[in-house]
Amino acid sequence: MNYQELENWHDYEVESRREILALLRQIGEKHELVRLLVKGESDVCVTAILDIDPDSDTMVLDRSVDLLQNERILEGGKLHCETSLDKIRILFSIENLRLVEFEGSPALRADIPPTLIRLQRREYYRMETPVSNPVRAVIPLPPSAVAGAGSGVFPLRDISCGGIAVLDNQLQLATATGTTIPNCRIELPETGPVTVSLQVRNWHDLTLLNNKSNRRVGLQFVDISRAGMAAVQRYITRLERERNARMAGLA
Structure with missing residues (x-):
């Protein structure tokens, strides 16, 4: 995925917060892998959604095993993610990442994205x-x-x-x-x-x-x-x- 794709696919944008929360929760429950693009395709972290917290409007992701990569993630600002759910491609951006403890292990917390792109099978x-x-x-x-x-x-x-x-x-x-x-x-x-x-x-x-x-x-x-x-x-x-x-x- 390149950084311009999120704009190219705005016709498939999901803006409903309720639907966004449901999709992210399903991605986490089905243990779908999430590709976090730190610096484009040259620097990718494969992570997973561990928790969705609607009250704080945040989500928790597994951190990278590479400590230096974690530093780049925290310094990266707005980062782009790619995953799938039931063979449907999901694209979204996350920001305000910070290190946290989740169930006794280090993790990453980020704001829940205000929108995401949901591409049906036929689009690809x-x-x-x-x-x-x-x-x-x-x-x-x-x-x-x-x-x-x-x-x-x-x-x-x-x-x-x-x-x-x-x-x-x-x-x-x-x-x-x-x-x-x-x-x-x-x-x-x-x-x-x-x-x-x-x-x-x-x-x-x-x-x-x-x-x-x-x-x-x-x-x-x-x-x-x-x-x-x-x-x-x-x-x-x-x-x-x-x-x-x-x-x-x-x-």
């Missing part, structure tokens, strides 16, 4: 894109790729509201996790181009049915606009309708 459900008429992404290439080539055109393998996967059969794209590529353009049929920055999240090499090799690169949306996200959602909905029609024998 990946839809495969057509092979016969592939959607294409125009992505700027690193200087080391091909001399004089500014951008490359890559067919999409799949798409979700969180990002895309492209096929890179000439191995032109950077593959270092966390590399952010600005000014990428995704050409969505009947919708038009969506311009967005993409961050490399993963990659792996594939062997196709014809024994040729290819590379799948997973890319996460970084700063997609509301209009861009709406376009992506419309395209995914269209793909779902077409798939359902084929399955029903109507297309």
